[in-house]
Structures are given as C-alpha cells and as structure tokens.
Amino acid sequence: MHPLTCAANFHILSSMNSTTRDGAKLALALHGGAGTIPRAQLNAEREGAYRDGLQQALRRGWQALSDGGTALDAVEEVVREMEDNPLFNAGRGSVFTHNEKHEMDAAIMSGKDLQAGAVAAVSGIKNPITLARRVMEQTPHVLMCGSGAEEFAREAGFEIAPPEYFFSEFRYEQLMEARREDEVRLDHSSVKKFGTVGAVARDARGHLAAATSTGGMTNKRYGRVGDTAIIGAGTYADDKTCAISCTGVGEFFIRTVAAYDVACLMKYKGLTLDEACEQVVNVTLREMGGEGGLVAVDHAGNVSLPFNSEGMYRAWITSGSEVQIAIYHD
Ligand code: ASP
Numbered sequence: 474m475h476p477l478t479c480a481a482n483f484h485i486l487s488s489m490n491s492t493t494r495d496g497a498k499l500a501l502a503l504h505g506g507a508g509t510i511p512r513a514q515l516n517a518e519r520e521g522a523y524r525d526g527l528q529q530a531l532r533r534g535w536q537a538l539s540d541g542g543t544a545l546d547a548v549e550e551v552v553r554e555m556e557d558n559p560l561f562n563a564g565r566g567s568v569f570t571h572n573e574k575h576e577m578d579a580a581i582m583s584g585k586d587l588q589a590g591a592v593a594a595v596s597g598i599k600n601p602i603t604l605a606r607r608v609m610e611q612t613p614h615v616l617m618c619g620s621g622a623e624e625f626a627r628e629a630g631f632e633i634a635p636p637e638y639f640f641s642e643f644r645y646e647q648l649m650e651a652r653r654e655d656e657v658r659l660d661h662s663s664v665k666k667f668g669t670v671g672a673v674a675r676d677a678r679g680h681l682a683a684a685t686s687t688g689g690m691t692n693k694r695y696g697r698v699g700d701t702a703i704i705g706a707g708t709y710a711d712d713k714t715c716a717i718s719c720t721g722v723g724e725f726f727i728r729t730v731a732a733y734d735v736a737c738l739m740k741y742k743g744l745t746l747d748e749a750c751e752q753v754v755n756v757t758l759r760e761m762g763g764e765g766g767l768v769a770v771d772h773a774g775n776v777s778l779p780f781n782s783e784g785m786y787r788a789w790i791t792s793g794s795e796v797q798i799a800i801y802h803d
Contacts, residue, residue: 562668567688699723721765
C-alpha cells in the first residue's frame with residue numbers, strides 16, 4: 474500500500490467514535506497469524522495487501538464496538554472478514570490437508586458468562602466462526618466436530634460451499650511442496666507463516682470476548698485438530714482477567730493450555746496482562762520450542778500482542794489511541 478493511502482485510512486479510523494458516553498475504554502486487537510513471511514521476501518505489494526486486510530478487519534470490528542455492539546459481535550465480525558479474505562489461513566484461504574481437503578477449526582468465547590462454542594475439522598463452511606457461535610448459542614454443547622457439526626450447520630441454514638470456493642493455486646503448491654518434503658507445515662512452508670486469524674475485544678459494558686479461526690496446518694492428517702478449537706488452548710475469555718486468541722504450532726499451545734495459562738497467571742499470581750503474556754509466549758512456549766504468539770486484552774482494556782516468531786500480522790486500537798498495524802518486531 475502507498476504510505477499516503479495508509480495514513481489516510483488511519484486518520485479515518487482514529488477519528489471514528491472511540492470513546493463511549495460513560496468513558497469506558499473500548500479495545501480491539503487482532504492477528505492474522507504468527508511466523509510471517511521473512512521480511513526479505515515480503516515485497517511492497519504483498520505487504521500492502523496484508524496491511525489492507527488487517528485494517529479492513531479492524532475497521533469492521535471497531536465500527537461494531539463504536540456503535541455500542543458487544544465484544545462478542547466485534548470479534549465475530551473481525552474473524553468473518555478475515556475468513557472471507559483468501560490471504561489468511563481461515564475460511565476461504567484455508568490450507569490443504571494431506572488428502573487435498575480443507576478442514577477448519579474455530580472457537581468463540583464470551584468473557585461475561587464463560588459461554589463458549591467451537592467447531593473442529595469442518596469442511597464446506599464459509600464462516601466457521603459463525604458456526605462456532607451457533608454451537609454456543611443454540612446447542613447445549615461446546616465443541617462439535619466433523620460430519621456432526623456439518624449436519625448441524627445444514628440444519629441451521631448455513632450454505633455449504635463447494636471445494637472450489639476454498640481452492641487456490643498458491644495453497645495447492647504449498648501442499649505439493651510439503652508433501653515432497655514429507656512435512657506438516659504451518660501455512661507458508663519454506664517461508665514459515667502461521668496464518669490463523671483471531672480477535673479479542675473489550676466493549677463499552679466492560680465485557681470481553683475472543684474468537685479464533687483456522688485452516689490448520691498444510692499437509693496435516695485429516696482429523697487433526699489444533700489449539701484453535703480447544704477452549705483454554707488457543708481461545709479463552711473471562712471478564713475477570715482477559716481474552717486471548719493464539720496462533721502458532723497448535724500442539725504446543727494445547728500442551729501448555731496457553732490461553733488459559735495467561736488468565737491463570739493473572740488470576741492466581743496477580744501478574745499484569747503483559748507479564749502473564751510474556752511468561753507464556755517467551756518463557757513457557759519458547760522453552761518447549763513452541764513458535765507463535767497471541768493477542769490479548771484485559772478487563773481494563775489494556776492490550777498485549779507478544780510473539781516469539783519472526784513476525785505476527787497484527788492490528789489493534791483502543792479508545793483515544795491511534796490504529797496500529799504491524800508485522801515484525803519493530
Ligand atoms: N494454531 C493453528 C493450528 O495449529 C495454526 C496457526 O496458528 O496458523 O492449527
């Protein structure tokens with residue numbers, strides 16, 4: 474993107490109504506995956522496309538929050554926008570499984586009442602995050618998977634998209650490359666990029682929410698489920714502490730119960746959001762070799778976006794502050 478276009482859009486965003494009548498702090502943070510394309514390989518055109526995608530998603534969620542919408546609505550809006558964008562590994566842009574299918578995971582959680590909904594290994598669903606929300610709101614369950622979740626989607630009136638909707642030459646090439654090297658990979662192969670998408674928000678009533686959606690890992694075995702769909706691993710929200718959405722090698726985030734660990738460190742050890750995130754991402758996960766990052770917001774509207782990979786596509790905004798969009802550490 475041309476710098477001027479970017480600046481103009483920032484202006485529009487930052488001038489949107491970002492404070493509420495009672496002065497409560499709104500906050501929104503999102504990610505488009507950790508472990509970005511190495512800086513040397515990211516040309517201006519591609520960088521502009523990613524930044525546009527992040528900004529568009531942030532704008533949609535911030536509009537919802539500024540209009541008095543709930544944190545839950547805002548995170549769903551953000552994730553839907555990114556699921557529709559083929560650049561990100563979620564919804565339309567999902568990576569291929571080993572047997573050339575798409576299997577997606579998604580989860581959403583409300584910090585107000587600890588309600589949660591998730592779907593795992595679903596195919597043909599354009600917006601898995603909305604299906605996850607339906608599971609939360611219209612069933613007594615938390616997590617539904619595979620054909621049962623797809624049947625529920627059909628009953629709930631979801632349009633089932635054909636495989637072509639999810640096909641892209643680029644993703645197919647990634648699969649061929651991963652197969653050749655017999656590896657399970659996170660989105661971009663040799664240029665290691667984790668493309669999961671996610672968002673966390675704090676609304677005007679002080680409620681928190683988190684949402685995460687992914688196509689998982691290129692060349693994964695069918696039936697493999699990552700951290701995204703696991704409440705407490707890749708997604709968590711509790712008004713008393715924080716809301717978290719993770720990205721990275723899912724197996725590590727499951728084994729460390731990463732998202733819940735951040736909340737626990739705040740709840741039981743009294744750590745600040747930054748301290749708790751730092752401990753989980755740069756100590757616990759790093760020590761195990763768990764590459765990735767997360768976005769987080771706490772009950773006061775502070776945001777934290779740590780990652781231990783080269784980069785993490787991310788954007789955030791809080792009441793009274795400017796829009797921030799970043800990819801690498803600086
Ligand atoms: N965490 C996701 C998974 O393991 C991958 C990612 O973040 O890109 O399925």
